[in-house]
Amino acid sequence: MLLVVTYSRAARRDLRNVCRAHEETVVRRFGRAALFEATGHGAFLACRLREKHSDDVQVERTRPFNEFADADPEVREAAAAYEARDEPSTPYRRFAAGTDHPDPAALKRRDLPDGR
Structure with a gap:
């Protein structure tokens, strides 16, 4: 998919006008941003916006996040355990302390696998 962000x-x-006129190519709208299908038409629309607005439009190629291929099992397990915690107001840092769950600092340093 192509992520188009406007500034x-x-x-x-x-962007709003393009999305209205070409709904078949728009995957999702977010106000200042939109996801276009990764097709020639999606690329055409994104390039057209960049051509007209230059640095006021950013275009990034994205791919869907697959939690089973893109996140380590211990990260998925920590997320599931944290969401099942007894006290909803407990911050993750405190929840993970003294457990086998990764601490927040380690999670912030850990890159996701490329998965391509």
Whole structure:
């Protein structure tokens, strides 16, 4: 997919107009941003917005997140355990202390596998 992010009022207006006119290519709209299908038409629309608005439009190629291929089992297990915690107001740092769950500092340093 192509993530198109706008940084000016004019670029947002044109993104909104493009999304309305080409709904078949728009995967999702987020106000200042939209996801386009990774097709020639999606690329055309993204390039057209970049051409017109230059640095006020950012385009990134994305791919869906597959939690089973992209996240380590211990990360998934920690997330599941944290969401099942007894006290909903307990911060993760305190929840993970003294357990086998990864601490927040370690999670922040850990890169996701490329998975391509």
